[in-house]
Amino acid sequence: MKKAEKIRLGISIGDLNGIGSEVILKTFEDGRMLDFCTPVIFASIKIVSYLKKYHKTNINLHGIDEASQITDGKVNVLNTWKEPVDINFGKEDSKIGQYAIKSLKAATHALKNNEVDVLVTAPINKHSIQSKEFNFPGHTDYLNKELRGNSLMFMVTDELKVGLLTDHVAIKDIAETITPELVTQKIQTIHHTLKQDFGVSKPKIAVLGINPHSGDNGVIGMEDENVLKPTIKKINDQGMLVYGPYAADSFFGSNNYKSFDAIIASYHDQGLIPFKTLSFGMGVNYTAGLDKIRTSPDHGTAFEIAGKNKADHSSFKEAVFAALKIYKNRKEYKELTKNPLKKQPRKPQQKNKQESNHPDAQKEKKAPFIKQRSNEEE
Incomplete structure (x- = not known):
């Protein structure tokens, strides 16, 4: 029997001066995550490799130039640009904002073309992303324009x-x-x-x-x-x-x-x-409300702790699992609507981490990340 392909999880890098890269890398430093999905980070292999060293994360990156090269069992980085980028953690920078948009646009394009199955977005700064070419308050408004639905x-x-x-x-x-x-x-x-x-x-x-x-x-x-x-x-x-x-x-x-x-x-x-x-x-x-699935953590760029290796990646990891679960639920729902004689879905019983296949199942619940406050979530 042919082994089922893993869900391809597109990731936009967000504001490089914020905590986005840190929470992404910390999430996939846990190799068990690759049992659930194939991550594809839309950025630059050079910049993500630098960030990997900066954040002291033990993670194997796989640089690629096109979606056909996405490989299961690896953390793929699809080169959305190749020029060097100056990172200044904690600083609002319109140039950095434009790289966040490059990543978002490339990831959304891949999502629309079914090159990735779901999208998880790292936080952006609403002010630094603004330009003549991109005039949206945040992710939600942009995706509402690019994808079908309300x-x-x-x-x-x-x-x-x-x-x-x-x-x-x-x-x-x-x-x-x-x-x-x-x-x-x-x-x-x-x-x-x-x-x-x-x-x-x-x-x-x-x-x-x-x-x-x-x-x-x-x-x-x-x-x-x-x-x-x-x-x-x-x-x-x-x-x-x-x-x-x-x-x-x-x-x-x-x-x-x-x-x-x-x-x-x-x-x-x-x-x-x-x-x-x-x-x-x-x-x-x-x-x-859209025809494609997008999730994100419930916090913003958290410039106040960016670059200090203090960011809690719990919410980003939950965003990954939510996207994967919703993707599977949608497939099941489509099958049920095609064949209404099948058993109808029930509201799933709530499970705590100790009862689930969550990679943190045997770990104690982490403390709240109140420090990670920010005025951006979109």
Whole structure:
């Protein structure tokens, strides 16, 4: 019997002055990772070799010039450029930003052409990437343009999944951005994602209110009364299990979130502050709603610790495993939809690392990487 090919995992290098290269190399220093996938880093073999020595990682790199040379059992580095690059850890640099974009564009091109199966992106700096040729707030907006579908920022762990109605939108613009059409689209995206990508057969979704106390029946703004409540009722009448709007201030502290498969927050900080507080650095940023799979760690470039060999790679490793798991779930879902007589998927039971095939299964859970804070996640 022919041995099944491993999932090809494309990796964009991110901002070279940040912690991206460190968390990538630390992740694949564990040789067991190559049992699960074939990594392809889009960068330069010269620069990644230098970073390997700098970060004192014991890893065998395989430099290639085209996708046809990707080799299983090796950490492949596809040469996206060959000229030398000056790295200054912790410094914002527009030139470095352009190399981050070169890597992202090459990795996305390979993803679109099925040369890699999934994409994991290392963090970028939103300011240094800007140019006439690249004018996007971050990864999500760029990938939404390049790939098919409607993207949704979906922050996930095994026990908590938070999606956003609006992501990189200024506070003053949030209320007018949230329309019945947007709410319907985002809920439908999360509902489908939970079924297709996470094996939840009958998703149960909570929606957080726009205003404090969900508007207190109109006392504190009418957006919840006029937009969220009627839209949620309409979607519920169609058979989806969607509830709310819930007052956001007490929702997580009261453990209400544990009763739902996913929570939809109205805006960025409403969802990401509790998510990052509860996930302890094990969270993953998943771009749901697209025809291809992209994940990333839930932190940014962390310039404040870049180059100091202090970065915790836990979230990047979780992003790798999330991408691989979603890829397999999608294949299974497609088979089930082709043959509906097969057994329908069930919501998988939560497993801790000691019960899973995770390479860290026998290790103690690492401390939170609070030091790795940054103002970028995209």
